[in-house]
Amino acid sequence: MRRPRMEHALEIGRLRPVSTGARSAAKASDRGDDAAAIRAVAAGDQDAFSHLYERYVRMVHAILLGRVPRRDADDLVQDVFLIAYTRIGELRDAAAFAGWLAAIARNRATDYLRQSREQVELPDELPGGDAIEAETLAVLDAVRRLPEAYRETLLMRLVEGMSGNEIAERTGLTPASVRVNLHRGMKLLREKLGWVSHE
Amino acid sequence: MSDDYLWDGSGAPDPDVQKLERLLAPLRTPPAAAPRLPARPVQWRTLRYLGPALAAAAAVLLMVSATLRTRPAAGSWTVASVAGQPRVESARLTGTGRIAVGQTLITDGGSQARLTVATIGQVTVDTNSRVRLVATGDGHHALALERGTLHALISAPPGQFVVSTPSATATDLGCAYTLHVDEDGAGYLTVTSGWVALAAHERESLVPVGASCRTDTKRGPGTPSYDDADQELKWALDEFDRADDATTRSARLKVVLEHAGPGDAVTLWHLISRVDAPDRPAVVDALAEFLAMPDGVTRDAVLALDPAALDRWWNALGLGDADWWRQLKLVSW
Secondary structure (H helix, E strand, O other): OOOOOOOOOOOOOOEEOOOOOOHHHHHHHHHHHHHHHHHHOOOOHHHHHHHHHHHHHHHHHHHHHHOOHHHHHHHHHHHHHHHHHOOHHHHHOHHHHHHHHHHHHHHHHHHHHHHHOOOOOOOOOOOOOOOHHHHHHHHHHHHHHOOOOHHHHHHHHOOOOOOOOHHHHOOOHHHHHHHHHHHHHHHHHHHHOOOOOOO | OOOHHHHOOOOOOHHHHHHHHHHHHHHHHOOOOOOOOOOOOOOOHHHHHHHHHHHHHHHHHHHHHHHHOOOOOOOEEEEEEEEOOOEEEOOEEOOOEEEEEOEEEEEEOOOEEEEEOOOEEEEOOOOOOOOEEEEEEEOOOEEEEEEEEEEEEEOOOOOOEEEEOOOOOEEEEEOEEEEOOOOOOOOOOOOOOOOEEEEOOOOOEEOOOOEEEEOOOOOEEOOEEOOOOOOOHHHHHHHHOOOOOOHHHHHHHHHHHHHOHHHHHHHHHHHHHHOOOHHHHHHHHHHHHOOOOOOOHHHHHHHOOHHHHHHHHHHHOOOOHHHHHHHHHHHHO
């Protein structure tokens, strides 16, 4: 199996890629847009930042929703993008932006949960809050108990309304992997909910 | 039924998917504009290295001063409540107390605790966790994490601190890490300093700083990968570790190799001994593309899984020699 030869850079005992090799034409185009936006954001361009926000906000929200109470997920989305802005100089490869942003979202959720354990935990549903059906919360709870890859992909599809191709484009996964995640995730979710599978 | 509707809403509607879409729609991202940017991006390039180094130095100083002040009685450690009221067996803990060998520390949804590991470090136990003190003394300290999450910060020669879980045993090789155990006994290790060796079922994984590794009660340690590795690679690696049949394993391995880069040399090194024999040459060649075999190490020896050849190639990664890990195993296992 031949792949593009990469340059090496030794960094604290770890070999890291300097270039990630060939990409599909479609992804290259999207990531070309991202690359230009990332450079502009690094220079403080608000419009470019808004562009990245619009492209990735649903992915970030889905990742957070899979980990933290829903009200907190809404607030933490803004945190994640501001953290990404302050650290955007660390990003050496624009093609890695989606995975890098997703990692920031997962880490922010972990930090948030760690901090919030020292406070009184609030139920997902509060008096005076917007009404959410109990069945909705039960389904969300079941999705949260799925393996990470299935959980995030299903939340992007079922909550955020993203298509499989959109999920692949935003996350950096191949469409085939997204299809597997959706199919297996849905199968597991049906089992957890006690719904009869249509397979 | 086809997955077309699940894929993109086309084709014949799937009633289950439609119901889920309806139920979950209220949770969708609320419309909001991007946050306003601060005046200038913070220049983190220097701070990202200096900051953690200063924080680590401060933590070690605090740890040393704290452990010097509170030398433990033989066979027990100091345990302090960090939040709520953790329990040592049935006794509720407020402030500080002691935990003896054989006793179990239990935290609920609102409590956390901190253990002082003799004079070598600290372990913070998160909510909803059960941790038993197995042994302490004479350069050997052991915990059993039955479920939940702990964060360990250890400053001691390698091999002195061990945490067993239902799916693997984690041996500290001079480091800081977070270890989580699910209700079903599966685990997840993330290393934030130094490295950790995971072992079970005659499998071992050496997990360096910046990498993570899953553990499974049936298979033992999974294959480590760096946290910033390609998402597709990480997905395929998880599937590879979970798969029992050769066809699936081979297919997932192909994805791993397609997405692997020089930064994934640690992952590739582990895969050499885990893949099925027909797939081994592809893994060896992939690693050789990124990391030359040292003098004296041959492709044939690696393909034959010669331990000395594999260890010498590991040493070429520059993460620390494998020799003392082998010696440690001979003494400890």
